[in-house]
Amino acid sequence: MTVDDSASGASAPGPSGPGTPIGRDQHTPHHEVDHTVQPTADPLAIRLEQLILGAERRYTPFQAARSAGVSMELASRFWRAMGFADIGQARALTEADVLALRRLAGLVEAGLLSEPMAVQVARSTGQTTARLAEWQIDSFLEGLTEPPEPGMTRTEVTYPLVELLLPELEEFLVYVWRRQLAAATGRVVQVADDEEMVDRRLAVGFADLVGFTRLTRRLEEEELGELVESFETTAADLVAAYGGRLIKTLGDEVLYVADDAATAAEIALRLIETMEADAQMPELRVGIAFGTVTTRMGDVFGTTVNLASRLTSIAPKDAVLVDGAMAEELARTGAAPVSEKEAEAEPDEGAAYRFALQPMWQRPVRGLGVVEPWSLTRRKRR
DSSP states (O other): OEEOOGGGTOOEEOSSOTTOOTTOOTTSOGGGSOOOOOOOOOHHHHHHHHHHHSSOOOBOHHHHHHHHTOOHHHHHHHHHHTTOOOOTTOSOBOHHHHHHHHHHHHHHHTTSSOHHHHHHHHHHHHHHHHHHHHHHIIIIIHHHTSOSSTTOOHHHHHHHHHHHHHHHHHHHHHHHHHHHHHHHHHHHHTOSSGGGGTEEEEEEEEEEETTHHHHHHHSOHHHHHHHHHHHHHHHHHHHHHTTOEEEEEOSSEEEEEESSHHHHHHHHHHHHHHHHTOTTSOOEEEEEEEEEEEEETTEEESHHHHHHHHHHHHOOTTEEEEOHHHHHHHHHTTSSOSOHHHHHHSHHHHTTOOEEEEEOOOEEETTTEEEOOEEEEEOOOO
8 A cells, every 4th residue: 555645746655554543553544544534625724824824735645754854753743733633744844844843853963952842842842822812812812813803704814814913913923932941041041059950949829719610500601701811811920020930721710930938929819809809700719839849841840849739728718728848938038027926026127127927727638737827918007
């Protein structure tokens, strides 16, 4: 069985027969192959694809892999890691796809990246940009492509609009990525211990809307969507403005980190205060833990993250709970007194404290044993 290789001017036997999804075993009988995943044949969709990719469909997956000089197996791993479905042996890939495969493989061949790391690069980039693209279509292009005049179709509006927006959005994306890369690189090079580049001591905060499940039953879908968007936007702005980093949003919950305890505490209290001032918003609760955190592909993991999540689940409405390590770090850095008695005994020094800590009841927390949370509040000026 041969693969049509007319695009490159030759015919050669391939590891996958016609219609075989990329990466599928070469011995799979033709009648067992899943043909459901196929590129669109809609004329407008193809025109838009060519506009965005800057090239026409030319290669099958096998031809693209061979042109890039990589094995079909590695090409399949890269393709799936980037988040793209198997497409059989449809002629749907472009020169850009070949170049992307060649670049990733070249980084491996040059010894700059291991093969697993190259796959991680593909996966992290694919996941991040997939969400960005979906957001832009759902919240941005969809609204802009509403026909401006009666009788006009969305089809007639979409193509010229994308043609105008594409170069500007591309330039802006590269700018933001470079800015973020510079900031992340700066944080890494300031770490003295090499081990801390991966396992770092950070303050981890969860902020959770109270009663969100009940809201989903009471509000219309559009109202619920607006509430979630408002919450996520407000949280993202506050986290960024006060020096934290937003890790992810989960609809009714946001996860953020900060390099120091005082920054995380300030963000938490600002979130509570801002949400309280908005009558349309439900109550908020925040949990913060301080300790070693493992970072992978822009996410954070470990016991510290789990503890912050558990603290959030037991926090009262419009309140912030922190763990003992967070309380100790705030005291060590002078952001909060070790005890209120100490602050009252030294009124001059006490005036410099930003936060107040109050020990709460001890209680068992699933998977983490007995925990003594502390209530964090803003210290009142006397």
